[in-house]
Amino acid sequence: MRAESALRLASDPALAAGLRRSTADLLAVAARADAAMTALRPDLAGALDDPVRAMTGRLELLSGEPETIVHGDFQAKNLLSTPGGGIVTVDWSDAYVHPHLGDLYLLLREGRKQGRVESVRIEALPELFAHEAGTDPRVVTDQLVTGGLCWTMNALRWVVEIGVHAVPVSREWIDELVTDLRGLAAIRVAGSSPFAGRAHGADRRAEVHGDGERRHQGGEGEERGRLPGAVEEKSSE
Template sequence: MLPGWLDVIAGPVLEATQAPAVGELKGEVLREWGSSEVWRLSYGLRSVIVKRGSDAQTSEGTAYRRFVVPLQLPAPRLIHSVESDESVLLVLADVGRVNLEQEPSAEGFLAAAELLAEVRSKPVDAPSEFTSAQLLDLVRRSPASPALAERLSSVAVGALDQLHEATPARVVHGDYVPKNLVTDGTRWTIVDWPLAYVAPHLSDLYTLVRDAVAVGHQAEPIVARYIDAAGADPSLVQRQLSVGGVAFILRALTWVVEEGVRTVPSSSEWTEPLLAELDDVTKGLR
């Protein structure tokens, strides 16, 4: 069984795998959500990853053009893409069969911290895409209570403004979680870039640490490894982490209420835990 949309990108897939015909390909479903479908297609020892994205996932081709290719970020090589108003089809190099979610080792999380430092070291010729106005818009669109919304408006805005003065905006992956960190046994690669944008905060480090703690690892060594690899000021990183937590949770909440309940129905169960987490993170802002 192969994806029904494969005929649109069959040529590049056959060229990359050297398969004589589509019927000779072996297909393996890696993800099948309402807005994202991902397959590994292989012929012998050669394989590629093909993706179909809709809704928020349609912007991955744009992310490759804006960030991944010009900045030479540690992402899968883009072999081919086809875009329309409703979806994007991508053919990507296969960078490995094991991700950090499958094997959540301490070494893997430390390697991911170093990889993030590499991404954040790349200067970006673009203004921040997470300003105070955008933060307030997310607060308005989120299901936050009036009290939490007021606290966000009065405290998080000031913290974000201070970050813009203290450090330049850099690329944010936007979904820096273990399932999107893949290894071939030698090197790690970041996959799934449709949510990438530019901002001064460290929501990517926040989500990495968050998931590491959830599987029993300590946060401190991961943050320390990032600080060392980036040559960053520890106090600044702590502020970037706090604001990054707010940014990640607000973006996640608005995605759930505006898209997730339709494309991933089970995401409706994430709302209350995310609101509780947002409340905790906001209390830590100064």
């Protein structure tokens, strides 16, 4: 898919130009997320400082890497099986062009959260992807971290700007998203996996607060800790 995307973009420069997302565009999303989150949760003021710095530096480093099409919401609900055993990806409304691997990050994140991918196996997948794509595994893991920062920042922006009003239970996802961003920002070694040794789910939400406080202000049951399909909304809107 990545090779096909590169060929498609090369054959249609106008399409690539129209879909390209710049570093400034992605950092504008971070600024919106920070402003809305701080207004909603003053206790989290400054919590995004490190993630934004990490995101800025990583985006600049990726500027010379080959671009591809980023779906933007690459998870199971948008992947349909075909009778022949193939997979069709639907809902491209949030797609854009960038070198990062946010789609792969999101797919692995979802698989890990649902217990469908074991930790040992998930560590091997980036290297397998690099082999299939013919690139350096260290570049792939760096693209994963950058993509994780971009996707998670946009998810947080949606929650604090829209989700808390449209889907009240989404208020509970703020701590988890901030913790994810902090964890991604803390990865300093080139080629380090964004999933190495990291907890997930409810156990991580408390990490946002030094006193271990967990905030649960919304609904109950299986809704807890799940991100909405509405995160599909374009980050530029």
